[in-house]
Amino acid sequence: MTEAEKYFHELTRQIPDVEPGKMFGALCFKTPNGKAAAIFRRDTLVVKLNGEARDEALSLDGAQLFDPMDNRPMKEWIQIPYVYHDRWKEFALSAAEYVRTIPVKAASKKK
Secondary structure, eight states, X not given: OOHHHHHHHHHHHHSTTOEEEEETTEEEEEOTTSOEEEEEETTEEEEEOOHHHXXXXXXXXXXXXXXXXXXXXXXXXXXXXXXXXXXXXHHHHHHHHXXXXXXXXXXXXXX
């Protein structure tokens, strides 16, 4: 286990009201509405952000839009390198706060 992965596990324990899980086969943590707020991928933190927090994260050297399927970047998901792990908690808290506000879509009924 890398230092980055150890730190992600520690971070998951520090963020209020989140549960560990998986997304895209990677470690993540989810808010009570069942939505992922952060993913650990290739020694980076991937967080769902909007507004100023998104812009701030993208301004970091090496940070980029998360692109899990080549050439289809996810506009609200920002991948932040481990070199900024001292700021991961700040971004993880912002992500969890934002994701908690996203309504859960009702399941559609199939005919």
